[in-house]
Amino acid sequence: MDWAAQKLTSVTSSLSEQILTHLFSQEELSANTELVQAHRDRISKASNLINVELLWKTYNSRRDLNIDRSSCTFKCPVMLVVGDQAPYEDAAVECNSKMDPTTTSFLKMADAGGLPQLTQLFIRRY
Structure with missing residues (x-):
């Protein structure tokens, strides 16, 4: 179920929103605190956004530790x-x-x- 939800989210959400959803709770995101906004700005204005996207894809495809x-x-x-x-x-x-x-x-x-x-x-x- 989580896998399907994550796949659907990756299609419908921007990269910065996917990362923020991973980092912060829904309560924090809805409050839109300065910390959340600072991270949103930092991600969306990253000069190497392609590398951030590759890192995010690698992170999401990691295997479980044995x-x-x-x-x-x-x-x-x-x-x-x-x-x-x-x-x-x-x-x-x-x-x-x-x-x-x-x-x-x-x-x-x-x-x-x-x-x-x-x-x-x-x-x-x-």
């Missing part, structure tokens, strides 16, 4: 950070469930969307 909790997939500590309104919150929770809990930390930030680190930093500055 992570297994029973094997030592990662040798270093891992911290997963997600906003409580992020469009990819379920994917981050699923990834966390596959990781070794002794070397993995999971942080869910309140009042944050798809870019919790930037959103929280931006809110605190203003």
